[in-house]
Amino acid sequence: MAEDHSHSAHQEGFWRKYWFSTDHKVIGIQYGITAMLFLLFGFGLMLLMRWQLASPGVEIPLLGALTPEMYNQFGAMHGTIMVFLGIVPLAVGAFGNYVVPLQIGAPDMAFPRLNMASYHFYFWGGVVMLASFFVPEGAAKAGWTSYPPLANIETMGQTMWLWGMVLLITSSLLGAVNFLVTIIQLRTEGMTFFKMPFFVWAQFITAFLLLLAFPPLEAAGFLQLADRLLGTSFFMPSGLVTADGPLEVAGGGSPLLWQHLFWFLAHPEVYVLILPAMGIVAEVLANNTRKPLWGYKLMIYSLIFLGFFSFIVWAHHMFITGMGTTISAFFQITTMIISIPSVVILSALFITLFGGSIRFNAAMLFAVGFVPMFGIGGLTGLPLGLAPTDIPLHDTYYVIGHFHYVVAPGTIFALFAGIYYWYPKVTGRTLNETLGRIHFWGSMIAMNGIFLPMLHQGMAGMSRRLFDGGLTYSFTEGVLHYNSIMAVSAVVLLLFQLPFIYNFLTSAKWGKKVTKSNHWEATTLEWSAAPTPPIGHGNFETVPTVYHGPYEYSVPGHELDYCPQGVPIQLPGHTDKTVES
Amino acid sequence: MNDLSKWMGMPLDASGHGVDIDIMMSWVHWLMLVLFLIWAPFFLYCLWRFNAKRHPRAIYTGVKSKISSYLEGGVVIAEAVLLVGFALPIWATIKNDFPEESESTIVNVIAEQFAWNVVYPGADGEFGLTTLTKPIQIDTSDPRGEDDVIITNTLHLVKDRPVIVNLSSRDVIHSFALPNMRVKQDAIPGLEIPVWFVPRMSTSEFRQQMAKEMPISDDERRRAQYPPYRWIAMRDYPDPADSTMLAEEGQRLSTRVLTRLYEGGITEVYASPEMEISCAQLCGGAHYSMRGTVIVHDTQEEFDAVLAESSF
Numbered sequence A: 001m002a003e004d005h006s007h008s009a010h011q012e013g014f015w016r017k018y019w020f021s022t023d024h025k026v027i028g029i030q031y032g033i034t035a036m037l038f039l040l041f042g043f044g045l046m047l048l049m050r051w052q053l054a055s056p057g058v059e060i061p062l063l064g065a066l067t068p069e070m071y072n073q074f075g076a077m078h079g080t081i082m083v084f085l086g087i088v089p090l091a092v093g094a095f096g097n098y099v100v101p102l103q104i105g106a107p108d109m110a111f112p113r114l115n116m117a118s119y120h121f122y123f124w125g126g127v128v129m130l131a132s133f134f135v136p137e138g139a140a141k142a143g144w145t146s147y148p149p150l151a152n153i154e155t156m157g158q159t160m161w162l163w164g165m166v167l168l169i170t171s172s173l174l175g176a177v178n179f180l181v182t183i184i185q186l187r188t189e190g191m192t193f194f195k196m197p198f199f200v201w202a203q204f205i206t207a208f209l210l211l212l213a214f215p216p217l218e219a220a221g222f223l224q225l226a227d228r229l230l231g232t233s234f235f236m237p238s239g240l241v242t243a244d245g246p247l248e249v250a251g252g253g254s255p256l257l258w259q260h261l262f263w264f265l266a267h268p269e270v271y272v273l274i275l276p277a278m279g280i281v282a283e284v285l286a287n288n289t290r291k292p293l294w295g296y297k298l299m300i301y302s303l304i305f306l307g308f309f310s311f312i313v314w315a316h317h318m319f320i321t322g323m324g325t326t327i328s329a330f331f332q333i334t335t336m337i338i339s340i341p342s343v344v345i346l347s348a349l350f351i352t353l354f355g356g357s358i359r360f361n362a363a364m365l366f367a368v369g370f371v372p373m374f375g376i377g378g379l380t381g382l383p384l385g386l387a388p389t390d391i392p393l394h395d396t397y398y399v400i401g402h403f404h405y406v407v408a409p410g411t412i413f414a415l416f417a418g419i420y421y422w423y424p425k426v427t428g429r430t431l432n433e434t435l436g437r438i439h440f441w442g443s444m445i446a447m448n449g450i451f452l453p454m455l456h457q458g459m460a461g462m463s464r465r466l467f468d469g470g471l472t473y474s475f476t477e478g479v480l481h482y483n484s485i486m487a488v489s490a491v492v493l494l495l496f497q498l499p500f501i502y503n504f505l506t507s508a509k510w511g512k513k514v515t516k517s518n519h520w521e522a523t524t525l526e527w528s529a530a531p532t533p534p535i536g537h538g539n540f541e542t543v544p545t546v547y548h549g550p551y552e553y554s555v556p557g558h559e560l561d562y563c564p565q566g567v568p569i570q571l572p573g574h575t576d577k578t579v580e581s
Numbered sequence B: 001m002n003d004l005s006k007w008m009g010m011p012l013d014a015s016g017h018g019v020d021i022d023i024m025m026s027w028v029h030w031l032m033l034v035l036f037l038i039w040a041p042f043f044l045y046c047l048w049r050f051n052a053k054r055h056p057r058a059i060y061t062g063v064k065s066k067i068s069s070y071l072e073g074g075v076v077i078a079e080a081v082l083l084v085g086f087a088l089p090i091w092a093t094i095k096n097d098f099p100e101e102s103e104s105t106i107v108n109v110i111a112e113q114f115a116w117n118v119v120y121p122g123a124d125g126e127f128g129l130t131t132l133t134k135p136i137q138i139d140t141s142d143p144r145g146e147d148d149v150i151i152t153n154t155l156h157l158v159k160d161r162p163v164i165v166n167l168s169s170r171d172v173i174h175s176f177a178l179p180n181m182r183v184k185q186d187a188i189p190g191l192e193i194p195v196w197f198v199p200r201m202s203t204s205e206f207r208q209q210m211a212k213e214m215p216i217s218d219d220e221r222r223r224a225q226y227p228p229y230r231w232i233a234m235r236d237y238p239d240p241a242d243s244t245m246l247a248e249e250g251q252r253l254s255t256r257v258l259t260r261l262y263e264g265g266i267t268e269v270y271a272s273p274e275m276e277i278s279c280a281q282l283c284g285g286a287h288y289s290m291r292g293t294v295i296v297h298d299t300q301e302e303f304d305a306v307l308a309e310s311s312f
């Protein structure tokens, strides 16, 4: 069958096979490579910003001294690229696409062509975003949040940003529909919902979030486009005056309307950033502790709960806009409530370690590193979610520290864990372990060197998005020296990505070959039923049947410490529960 | 235990309600610390004890105890206490318990790219219209505004006298942040949003508390250049060579002054920062330098005198 495929692939030609592919695995790889390039680019923008903050006004080699306008462009595009072009496409587009059909025993995604279209919308969305650096006066500079009226009166780059977002959102919507249908319809024989790996569950809930949260932002994007291009005033009140005198707009609109529409998307979006990461960590932890995920069902209920609640907390980003007592009470209460399932999931991950037989490979190091880092990120959300303590902290570096802990040593570590874990699946070769360890420890130290000082800077009141890194103000005096520590840490972080990049590029060809399909001795279908690397369309040589839950590791009475989902076993004690006839 | 604000690096609190926020901030961080201190040792212990070398076969059932449920229950209770005991009442005070207008300093603050225009109503206590020009001016055709005064980037207040700020913006969203007063409020075009607080510390008291010897190193001067450094000399500095003044008490330590001091052989200067207004919302290119100062006068007379001086 594999031969068959390569034969037809030959006839298909390069473009059909690698660019306009409808195979979920090729599309997953396309997503992965594109997203990693964007992550690297977004990281580069951040390095330039960190240089400027550490030594304001000092020229950067080749680029010269930054202007405030350039700084604001880099900031807005760093945020946009990291979130919409880097992490989400990698977590959902790449890992979701590649792994979900394999884990549920499906031959492909439900709508392969939609899948292809989704990648191409994403790709062109990215091209539009990048191109916006080259239009007159450069890219968008109103932050990744694009608050009007500033965004409305900004230069052409903002229009490009909006068109780019429209493409990216379209891509996500197509992808989300595809995931939902695939997971609901294409589960193989015996793969009931409560036998699905946690990763699939995470992608499932994520797809719901994308499907329901993005349309309001797409609509808002069109409204802002209309304001900019057609002279409407959805977000523009009357009586505005700028440096050029009174603004000629119809007026009567509301800037706050945008914030509601934006955060209605963007809060669920932060869960889009974290849920797939939790999914990956759960897989890697179960596999490398050699025991079942602790509280699997509890974790799934928490996940569903998080999904629902993430739609009713959005205005905690807006306490400082002048919110009264009733509305703020509502959003504070929902925010405190939503922190509970996060605590539950985090505790479950911690507890899973207990009683395990832990293998510390590179994937596991990143997964283990994720847990406390996400913990810091989640905990620092508490003072932000309570309105009075948000007063000193809102729009300071504390917020930046908070969400970077969740997304950088949090989500990005999880994504690295996923890369080390599934690389053998994709290529048939493993990544080098020693380089992986160097990559982990260096990144761990450097990330904390960048993000821990942010919490202290924010406490001191230092605002975010300051071109001079806070020099203008005297209250920042005690925390200014961090700026150079953070810049050095950022460079160190870059250096420690080099072994990874080298490892990633060379191991596909020269890495150690895996000796058996189930390289990690795992239980889930992608390892135990499909060959490594997987064959073309169809994925499985014989369609697998699932007999029990996804994490049957170290089952008492079994000699092997793993029982693949596709092999029937007798589970002592809870036969009736886990084995269905 | 109750107030970690200094320890956590928060700015000196000079307001009436600040201490409530600071205490709440401290308790939230205690909660975070306690959770972290429960998780971290457990985590490290597991990583050590259950290393495959030490523990070759995993235990299928894992943890059976209910401790984690108790922990989660504890978090629920702690968050409920923070919410009901602190967050809701403090927010209600800040939002609803406005002081009597007759006993307050009332100002309009109109934000624009990139300045804070503070409008004082004058003796009649009424605000007139302002013009749609840049810079903003009092509209002379409105009789209510005849005695109004606009002072850009300086907010004058009186110690212990409540202040009500009617906050608005003429162009984009700014955010009116007074770190020492624990005040932050977005200035949103199209809306006028009132904010109140009570300054409990005067500028002279603030300076006394904050003053310290500052080294004038080369580095300090380089920083000072970019942009002008924002400190105030707290003492006279006569030139040791002759008796001309290099810097006077109360003078702002600009690059020029710092350089003069440095060249006069002075390497340390006794100086203090100011209470500041900072813009906390990205508002365009010069957002980073949209700075104002807050001057809290010890007496109403001092305040009146300053305003009278500014109205000509």
Ligand code: HEM
Binding pocket: A145, A270, A271, A273, A274, A316, A317, A335, A338, A339, A342, A377, A378, A379, A381, A382, A384, A385, A386, A390, A393, A394, A395, A399, A402, A403, A406, A407, A411
């Ligand atoms: C444990 C629960 C969490 C709570 C209670 C929480 C709370 C908050 C609050 C209240 C803010 C607004 C702060 C402000 O602007 O003053 C915020 C900002 C943010 N949070 Fe969280 N958060 C939590 C978890 C997460 C997670 C899991 C992520 C992402 C993976 C995340 C990402 C963000 C981002 C990106 C922002 C900043 C948005 C911006 O202003 O640019 N948070 N968080």
Ligand SMILES: [Cu+2]
Binding pocket: A266, A267, A270, A313, A314, A316, A317
């Ligand atoms: Cu949120």
Ligand SMILES: [Cu+2]
Binding pocket: B114, B173, B174, B175, B279, B280, B281, B282, B283, B287, B290
């Ligand atoms: Cu501003």
